[in-house]
Amino acid sequence: MAAPTEAAERLGIVAHSDGPVVPVQTRSERFASTDHAAFARVEGWEAEWKLTPIAALADLLDGRLDGSPYRIQYPEVAGTTVEWIDRSDERIGRAGVPEERAAANAWSSFEKALRVRVEGETEALTITRAALGDAPRAAHVVVEAGAGSRGLVVLDSRGSASLSENVEILVEQGADLTVVSLQEWDDDARHLASHFASIAKDGKLTHIVVSLGGAIVRVNPSAHLAGEGSDAELLGVYFADAGQHLEQRVYVHHDAPHTRSRVTYKGALNGAGARTVWVGDVLIGPRAIGTDTYEQNRNLVLSEGTRADSIPNLEIETGDIVGAGHASATGRFDDEHLFYLESRGIPEAEARRLVVLGFLVEVLQRIPEPALQARLIAAVVAELEEVAG
Secondary structure, three states: OOOHHHHHHHOOOOOEOOEOOOOOOOHHHOOOOOOHHHOOOOOOOOOOOOOOOHHHHHHHHHOOOEOOOOOOEOOOOOOEEEEEEEOOOOOOOOOOOOOOHHHHHHHHHOOEEEEEEEOOEOOOEEEEEOOOOOOEEEEEEEEEEOOOOEEEEEEEEEEOOEEEEEEEEEEOOOOEEEEEEEEEEOOOOEEEEEEEEEEOOOOEEEEEEEEOOOOEEEEEEEEEEOOOOOEEEEEEEEEEOOOOEEEEEEEEEEOOOOOEEEEEEEEEEOOOOOEEEEEEEEEEOOOOOOOEEEEEEEEEEOOOOOEEEEEEEEEEOOOOOOEEEEEEEEEOOOHHHHHHHHOOOOOHHHHHHHHHHHHHHHHHOOOOOHHHHHHHHHHHHHHHHHHHO
């Protein structure tokens, strides 16, 4: 039997010029740091960046970012606290740490973090930011759900922006928290966001990403199921128009026994240059016996000239699980659905709108706030009317 070095030479495998290169063996081993300088410069070939238009994001990746507090609007809701805290506060950094250069630049740049805390059972709290401006900016948000609490927090983003941010979500024992991240930016906005969630024993997080506006929007949620019996539902809906880039990279880490996760992202694309990217990573760690997980991504193509990348990944380090699976599909209209509607007297254009709306509304209906549901459904209908036009 040939020695390993002889086999490598025979196959033409040689060491990298900088020394031996050992690839990351598992998703949990990816390098992480809050220091921007600790990450290599982004060249565009890296796995986490090769599907992203990095040339249009140079200032957010490496430039100086304004990390000062910004104007927000929110109602007074009993059982909730909204405040600005200093970057040295011990409550920052408990949910996760950046795994890429843009998130580290934002972490290195923010001056104060926006802290939101939910206690008891509360009504919906919507925090709106609509005056960030065009200058490159960094932001940091911490959302906490106290033990046994139940609440809904909506992060509503509008207007112009060049924003790189980190959002930490901490779900304490027995809490049930829903976080909606809503991107209805102006057409020229650029937004890079990393969301880190840590879920304690018997806690539940429902995380919903809705991306309808912006030129380049990249929201990367990660959920760490750290406590036994914890539960995460990561949902998303997006609609990409001509020239628009919408990207989501989802990571679920099952790290405790008897945890459950469901990931469902749905998107529609219309117009030349419309581009979506979805990458879903699920890691079932060696301690996560009894895991039950499933992830799926569905894309509906409405015109020529679009592109949807959909990459599900599943890594299992224990054989004692309830179930694990993933699915991905990208396609055009179902002709049978259209035929059914048209045979009942519904015009083709209206039939197409109904099919797309029915496809996307499954996720929107998971938002436990009727007024917000109605607003977002109306926004999708407006997008579909432009398609028909």
